[in-house]
Amino acid sequence: xxxxIRGLDPAPFIELxxxxxxxxLARSARRMIxxxxxxxxxxxxMRDAELxxxxxxxxxxxxxxxSPYRSSxxxxxxxxxxxxxxxxxxVPDVMARRQLSVRAFDDAGMMIDARLIDGADAAxxxxxxxxxxxxxxxxxxxxxRGCYSGLVERA
Numbered sequence: 001x002x003x004x005i006r007g008l009d010p011a012p013f014i015e016l017x018x019x020x021x022x023x024x025l026a027r028s029a030r031r032m033i034x035x036x037x038x039x040x041x042x043x044x045x046m047r048d049a050e051l052x053x054x055x056x057x058x059x060x061x062x063x064x065x066x067s068p069y070r071s072s073x074x075x076x077x078x079x080x081x082x083x084x085x086x087x088x089x090x091v092p093d094v095m096a097r098r099q100l101s102v103r104a105f106d107d108a109g110m111m112i113d114a115r116l117i118d119g120a121d122a123a124x125x126x127x128x129x130x131x132x133x134x135x136x137x138x139x140x141x142x143x144x145r146g147c148y149s150g151l152v153e154r155a
Contacts, residue, residue, distance in 0.1 A: 001127040002155040003138075005092065007046045007085035008060070013077045016056055030057045031079065038097055041142070042078035046085035046092040046150060054079040062148035063139060065109025073141075073148055088155045091122040095150065099143035102126070102152075104135040116143055126152050 016029060024031055034040040034049035041048050042055065049055050056079055061072035085092060096119040104113040112134055117125050122140075129135055130152070138152035 001130045002089055003123075003126045003130055003152050004086065004088050004155040005046065005090070005095075006151050006153070008043045008075075008077070009084055010044045010077070010082050013044070013056065013058065013081070016058065016077075017079050024056065028059055031055070032057055032076075038094070040076050040078075041094045041098075041147070041149065042081055043075045043148070043150065044077050044081035044084055046094050047078075048094055049076070049078050060148065063105075063109070065105075067109035069105070069109055069111055071148075073146060075147055089123065091119070091126075095119050095122055095140060098149075100149065101141040101143045101146075102129060103139045103141070104129045104132065105137055105139065106134050107136045130154050 032055050034051055034053045038048040040055045055076040057074055059072055060075045063071040098119045100117050100119050102115045102125055103111050106112050115125050129138055140149040142149050
């Protein structure tokens with residue numbers, strides 16, 4: 001099964017770039033400086049921020065569905081990121097180097113399957129879960145902190 005991974009559209013975050021810490025705080029966001037790799041996974045470019053790069057910690061509604069699974073959580077976006085990652089049958093390092101929770105959802109936004117995996121096994125797991133005709137898309141989360149990592153869909 002061929003799959004596509006998409007980073008987030010940068011448009012909703014651009015207005016936050018360059019705001020003062022006080023202005024970010026008023027929007028429930030925080031600026032942080034990457035001091036470890038891995039450690040600050042950008043959800044737009046789908047890569048870990050380099051040492052010294054500024055990232056914004058924001059709350060993001062990653063599953064805006066009309067079901068009990070509607071969900072939001074904290075994510076990082078690299079301040080200044082302007083182009084969303086898109087790849088077919090390629091698992092970015094930001095996923096491949098982490099433990100992942102992979103969740104399959106149907107068209108009604110209901111979870112129909114889930115797996116806890118090592119990121120090195122992501123491609124095989126994505127293909128297997130998308131092989132279920134009832135699976136409309138997959139949501140990937142970092143297993144340790146629970147942060148949304150990305151969307152996987154059929155290519």
